[in-house]
Amino acid sequence: MSGFVYNQLKKICESLGRHNDALYAVLAIAMFKGVMRPTFTMMDKESDPKSKKYAAFREGLTEAIAFGSYLATHNMVLPLAVPLARKTGASPKKIKNGLSLLSVCLTAGVVIPVVCNLTLKPIMDGVSKLYNKKDKSFGQKLDIKENTTQLPLASAIYSPKLSENSKNLLNTVRITSIQNYGMKVGG
């Protein structure tokens, strides 16, 4: 191992040994998921290019939301450490560590799902509209979540046998929508 790499690795390890924030791991996961999952999606040669683009963009976007949410909550919560330390007499450093873990938990369990529920649909709608000006087929055959509000066949997923009508294209697309509804966030 070269001297430079060795020294950098040593610095990183010493720094993590002195202070390891709960934020580091979750940010690393969100960042790599944001890069890797769209990359894997785009590398899938069996799928339609338009489908891939749509799915990859959606995956990248959810991870970007996760990454931003972690940073935002962390930065909102940490300034509370000093006033809390003054009030209670506890160590500000320990309060910061504790608040950092709490903010990560709060973000993973509540903030990201809420932000995804609120923002993903309008953003994907907007992007689909923009893209449709260039290519009308983008996102139409492939509605993942956005048009699932009017799904008369939603109950079909629980029925072992479907009617003859279920063989038509429209139903197939609707069922696709049902299967792919959800956040699929991994940040």
Added chain:
Amino acid sequence: MLGPFINAITSNSFQTIAQNTDACVKIETALKAVGRPAFTLMDKNTDKDTRKYAAVKELLYQLLCFGIYIAIIPPIFKNGGFKLAQKIFKKEGLPAFQNAKQMLAYHHLAYMTPAQRMLDKNKKFRDLIPATLVNPKDNNAILLEYLIGNEKKGIKPLLKGTMEKQGKMFELAKGSIELSSIIGSVIGLTILAPEISHLILHPIMNALHLKPDENGAVSTDSQSKSSSSEQKFLDKQA
């Protein structure tokens, strides 16, 4: 109200968890397994059956991530990374910890006051550190004596601040465990979990009868075939 909350988050146990990548990621994944399906079910823009399906799928995926994480991170990345770091940083004179657990037990005790280290509840951590473990950089001084002292030799236990100043916290060793845990978490949750879930998740969903009938999903005309392949593709992304 504020007092107990601050006491809880500044307690030694909470601080150890907050400084431990492995524990943080486990908590985060467990919360995702609860929070995401719950919020999916609460989404009133979607019909009930679709919400149910998505929530079950979300729950299973997060549980699967949790299982994969527990199965691969501690044995492979935490211990493997620590062993590798011991080889890489051989010339730094680190104590010969047998495994990551032993090092983390030392670190956990070092963060406490000498009185806390002697409590019965911390015996499991004391027992993990053998009396033969020495610090090569301090004339082979026994590590356990840093923590609990030795009355016969007249050695007093060291305070956390003193240990930090004298380089007896072995941040390099602790940091190598955290770094390998972060790398393992990224690989486990970014690459392995989606691939394994693709193999496992859909058979489970099928077993739970949460899948549209094949007849409904596949049609004979070419357009339907195309949509079916898209469905297959998108399922892969789940």
